[in-house]
Amino acid sequence: MLDNNLAINRWRLVLGSMSDNSLPFSGSEREIQSFEDMEQLLDYLYSHAQGDDVRADDGTSDRSGGLGDSQLTAARWITKVRELFPRQTSEVLERHALDEFKMTELLTDKKVLEQMKPDMSLLKTILQLKHLMKGEVLETAKRIARTVAEELSKKLAHNTKQALTGRLDRSTKSPIHSARNIDIRKTIWRNLKNYDKENETLVLKDIYFSSRVKKYNKKTVIIAVDESGSMLGSVIFSAVMAQIISKLPFAEIRLVIFDTEIVDLSGMVEDPAEVMMSIQLGGGTNIGKALSYCESLIQEPSNTCVLCVTDLYEGTHPNLLLNTTQNILTSGAKLSFLTALDECANPAYDKNLGQRLADMGAFVGALTPDQLGDYIGRILS
Numbered sequence: 001m002l003d004n005n006l007a008i009n010r011w012r013l014v015l016g017s018m019s020d021n022s023l024p025f026s027g028s029e030r031e032i033q034s035f036e037d038m039e040q041l042l043d044y045l046y047s048h049a050q051g052d053d054v055r056a057d058d059g060t061s062d063r064s065g066g067l068g069d070s071q072l073t074a075a076r077w078i079t080k081v082r083e084l085f086p087r088q089t090s091e092v093l094e095r096h097a098l099d100e101f102k103m104t105e106l107l108t109d110k111k112v113l114e115q116m117k118p119d120m121s122l123l124k125t126i127l128q129l130k131h132l133m134k135g136e137v138l139e140t141a142k143r144i145a146r147t148v149a150e151e152l153s154k155k156l157a158h159n160t161k162q163a164l165t166g167r168l169d170r171s172t173k174s175p176i177h178s179a180r181n182i183d184i185r186k187t188i189w190r191n192l193k194n195y196d197k198e199n200e201t202l203v204l205k206d207i208y209f210s211s212r213v214k215k216y217n218k219k220t221v222i223i224a225v226d227e228s229g230s231m232l233g234s235v236i237f238s239a240v241m242a243q244i245i246s247k248l249p250f251a252e253i254r255l256v257i258f259d260t261e262i263v264d265l266s267g268m269v270e271d272p273a274e275v276m277m278s279i280q281l282g283g284g285t286n287i288g289k290a291l292s293y294c295e296s297l298i299q300e301p302s303n304t305c306v307l308c309v310t311d312l313y314e315g316t317h318p319n320l321l322l323n324t325t326q327n328i329l330t331s332g333a334k335l336s337f338l339t340a341l342d343e344c345a346n347p348a349y350d351k352n353l354g355q356r357l358a359d360m361g362a363f364v365g366a367l368t369p370d371q372l373g374d375y376i377g378r379i380l381s
């Protein structure tokens with residue numbers, strides 16, 4: 001029955017929304033919603049053929065929900081196509097959109113880009129299409145990437161730095177006079193001369209505060225990011241978090257992007273937009289090879305944290321990945337596999353491989369960017 005429903009639903013996508021009454025979608029509520037959303041995307045695309053909506057609803061359907069034509073823009077269309085359709089299918093649809101139906105406004109008209117709100121959705125679309133952009137359009141796309149990266153950095157920097165700086169440093173006077181930062185011992189000691197014997201009261205003429213900045217040994221944080229299309233949000237946040245960590249006086253950051261090849265972008269960490277515009281989405285994945293490179297960067301294992309941001313869908317035999325994981329853990333370095341690093345932290349990943357890595361002692365799980373600073377601070381403290 002499941003295969004039959006799938007076949008019917010696929011035929012329904014071919015026939016279009018005008019067949020809604022005679023051939024409705026079937027399956028669970030979630031499956032129906034997914035196919036309805038796919039249909040909205042196809043309607044949006046093929047409405048550009050001959051200038052008319054050749055697949056448009058004839059007005060007899062009262063279906064509600066889904067993406068909704070009025071909500072779709074070229075940017076959102078491209079993002080949703082990649083989310084809902086298999087990769088090969090999405091590539092065909094994108095090529096139809098660009099070549100046959102001339103939906104090229106994102107690629108050819110910088111004014112269209114300039115009028116769009118610079119947000120995560122637009123940034124994802126830019127990163128997916130940047131290889132097709134040229135000239136002024138590409139330069140506009142880079143400025144948008146920089147704007148979004150700066151906004152994300154402002155949003156995340158304070159909490160991340162606060163989480164990473166950690167414990168009180170009682171040798172430094174704090175510029176922030178907060179009750180939780182009062183240095184009780186120093187305050188009492190310095191005010192003993194003001195003790196009122198008659199009233200048996202210690203008069204506090206001066207109150208001393210401690211900084212929350214601790215003098216650390218140099219810590220090294222190595223972030224390796226899988227640049228496959230499904231990890232796009234994680235790539236964006238990894239680039240921003242690498243920049244934030246690089247500005248801390250006690251931390252050295254290394255940033256590696258990988259698919260089947262490895263690119264060390266450590267020299268770019270101060271410019272996350274440049275990092276983002278350097279990625280090449282798609283292709284195969286060799287996590288073991290990337291992790292082996294990260295192992296070669298470790299100099300002081302006890303002061304090193306390796307974060308591998310990946311969906312764990314290894315494109316080759318996992319032996320190298322498993323062996324390298326064991327080597328890193330045995331050395332005393334901290335190793336984590338972040339199956340998602342984005343605002344949702346709702347990952348899709350190879351759970352079997354994830355369980356094997358967790359059984360070896362590595363952390364395997366998803367984090368939001370807000371949680372990452374606290375997590376690194378805890379495991380390196």
